[in-house]
Ligand SMILES: [Ca+2]
């Protein structure tokens with residue numbers, strides 16, 4: 326093999342490795358736990374911003390000033406129809422609607438109205454605070470909570486990601502906190518097209534052999550468990566932590582996965598006795 330051919334092969338391999346190591350999106354939606362500046366825009370904990378890495382500029386996707394009082398958006402997902410799925414860190418009022426920290430609501434930014442409730446805290450029967458939320462390509466919900474819980478016959482930790490199938494009414498473990506080097510609390514997720522996850526945590530965490538800070542977003546590969554840095558906290562002017570993350574929905578995403586307003590609570594209550602809950606035996610080894 327000639328030197329030129331060897332060099333080309335080496336270059337190709339290097340390019341693949343570099344691409345793999347620096348996989349990142351051209352744009353990302355995020356919220357932080359405190360005031361932060363990114364891409365020339367300064368925003369607060371109750372805002373959500375859209376960052377374009379190509380132009381290194383940010384725009385406000387959700388203005389926290391729409392809340393009746395200062396809040397913190399602690400879970401964020403962008404739907405294909407442009408609406409936002411949001412959870413807040415405490416009891417919050419938005420567009421005349423009051424919701425709990427364990428609720429996830431759908432918000433229409435064009436009308437400044439809450440369209441409906443996607444997940445109701447009342448479903449769980451205990452005081453949960455949802456701190457991460459996303460929707461998979463097949464319409465299932467993924468979430469994490471601020472604390473661990475044992476309810477509805479299902480046990481999970483604050484660093485787990487739980488999947489809810491709204492059709493089958495089944496809760497299951499999607500991502501196990503045990504995959505971290507030590508116990509962690511996940512406070513932001515996004516489900517990728519292939520089932521992999523964007524993950525951010527409340528403190529520095531080691532996952533897949535790599536260390537991530539609370540303002541980083543890691544891409545966790547569901548196939549081999551490997552991780553790469555997806556969003557770098559160094560892009561921030563300060564060192565706030567990310568507490569909500571989402572990407573643009575792909576063109577073939579389910580446009581609106583949300584049940585009609587109010588149906589979730591009734592649905593949840595009705596299926597409480599029907600739900601096939603997969604009991605977990607984690608930590609038993
Ligand atoms: Ca926030």
Ligand SMILES: [Ca+2]
Nearest residue numbers: 412413426455
């Ligand atoms: Ca919440």
Ligand SMILES: [Ca+2]
Nearest residue numbers: 469470483511
């Ligand atoms: Ca959590």
Ligand SMILES: [Ca+2]
Nearest residue numbers: 525526539567
């Ligand atoms: Ca974080």
